[in-house]
Amino acid sequence: MPTAPLAYTQLPDPAQEAKAKALMETLRCLVCQGQSIADSNADLAADMRSLVRQRIQSGETPEQVRAWLVKRYGSWVSYKPPLAADTLILWIAPLLLFALGGVLAVGSLKRRRR
Structure with a gap:
């Protein structure tokens, strides 16, 4: 072809x-x-x-x-992609992963201090 x-x-x-x-x-x-x-x-x-x-x-x-x-x-x-109901996860997922990383880092630092 x-x-x-x-x-x-x-x-x-x-x-x-x-x-x-x-x-x-x-x-x-x-x-x-x-x-x-x-x-x-x-x-x-x-x-x-x-x-x-x-x-x-x-x-x-x-x-x-x-x-x-x-x-x-x-x-x-x-x-x-535009911000719409079907693409919302594409926009929110990076923010959620960043927040989760922050929570894990803070938790790890607190455990190390003990």
């Missing part, structure tokens, strides 16, 4: 390419999960890069492209 047309080809307009590249760095590869679509070699990431470039080239803003991808793939596709 041939690769997507703009997966590995930059846009002729440097300003549009900069917008597309900045957006691609904030979108999670659905196959690799730990990489952005800008860094991933997965076929799906290549298709998503091409899609981002095509939509930016056609005049859509990065926010419009992100909204379309979130609607299609869910909030998880974005490294910056």
